Amino acid sequence: MPEGPRGPWRPVREAFAAHGRAVVHSRWREWLPAGPGGHAVALGPAARGMLDDQDRRRLRTLPRPAARARFLASRLLLKHLVAAVSDTLPAAVCLAYEPGGRPYVAHPGAPGVEVSLSHTGDLLVAAVSRYGRIGVDVEPAGRPMRYADVGRRLCAPAEHAALAPLAEPERARALLLLWTLKEAYAKALGQGMRLAFAEFEFEAVASRGGWRCAVSEVRGPFSSSGHLVSAVWRQHGCSVGGFGRELVEWPRRFGNNRMRADGGG
Numbered sequence: 001m002p003e004g005p006r007g008p009w010r011p012v013r014e015a016f017a018a019h020g021r022a023v024v025h026s027r028w029r030e031w032l033p034a035g036p037g038g039h040a041v042a043l044g045p046a047a048r049g050m051l052d053d054q055d056r057r058r059l060r061t062l063p064r065p066a067a068r069a070r071f072l073a074s075r076l077l078l079k080h081l082v083a084a085v086s087d088t089l090p091a092a093v094c095l096a097y098e099p100g101g102r103p104y105v106a107h108p109g110a111p112g113v114e115v116s117l118s119h120t121g122d123l124l125v126a127a128v129s130r131y132g133r134i135g136v137d138v139e140p141a142g143r144p145m146r147y148a149d150v151g152r153r154l155c156a157p158a159e160h161a162a163l164a165p166l167a168e169p170e171r172a173r174a175l176l177l178l179w180t181l182k183e184a185y186a187k188a189l190g191q192g193m194r195l196a197f198a199e200f201e202f203e204a205v206a207s208r209g210g211w212r213c214a215v216s217e218v219r220g221p222f223s224s225s226g227h228l229v230s231a232v233w234r235q236h237g238c239s240v241g242g243f244g245r246e247l248v249e250w251p252r253r254f255g256n257n258r259m260r261a262d263g264g265g
Helices: 010-019 053-061 065-086 147-154 157-163 170-189 202-209
Strands: 021-027 095-097 103-105 114-120 123-129 134-140 211-218 227-234
Touching: 010 021, 010 065, 021 065, 021 134, 021 227, 053 065, 053 095, 065 095, 065 114, 065 123, 103 114, 114 170, 114 227, 123 134, 123 227, 134 170, 147 157, 147 170, 157 170, 157 202, 170 202, 170 211, 170 227, 202 211
Parallel strands: 114 134
Antiparallel strands: 021 123, 095 103, 114 123, 134 227, 211 227
16 A cells, blocks of 8 residues: 555556556555644645646646545546556656546556546555556445345346345445446446436446456545445456555355456456
8 A cells, every 4th residue: 555655656567567566555544644633634736836837727626625635636646556567757747638538647658557446535545557448446445335225226137136135234245346346347338327227238248348456445544433445447368466465366256157357367
């Protein structure tokens, strides 16, 4: 976990060199100096100067100080991550955005490097891949997820069949896992919430489309219950990398075996 701009970045570079992808997490407060009393966050000119023009304009539209700090810190994290794996300076990394808002690297020093961002509360997650599209999503592991509330807009018919017989809290946990995986997949495509989650079955799309996924459970001073981090990427004949010691194999199957989180490449 990088603890601000100083990293450590060596494990990230090693994971990227070995596997072609890396997923890192950090607290946004590690990237910005604390303001008076340690409660506010100082958005200094040096940090703001790291933003590209589009991100500066976006920053000015955010009314809440915490939202501005989180936005700035997430871009700093992503720029430093790209710089670490492409042997360039963070200030030289230029971020641009597709029409749907998906970030990409517009920098000749990092050709073909794909990126993704996610955040919740104090926790930031960034991902980078040299083999194709990658998406990442993070959610609090204790986030309430009621089947009656989200099942209709989240689950395809086969997923309904897999989840319906499960008892709580197993079903709530499975719903949250499915939510993060579909969010990460939608981000990899550049669709975000515009993608109708109930119209595709995640396992079928992943297996037929050459995608792979992994789920990491991150624990730390972010919340009492930890967080789930899901990454979805294009398969390229490599084993999963980049999660380091945080990587866990999520239950490969549950219910009637329709759902799977595959830790292989």
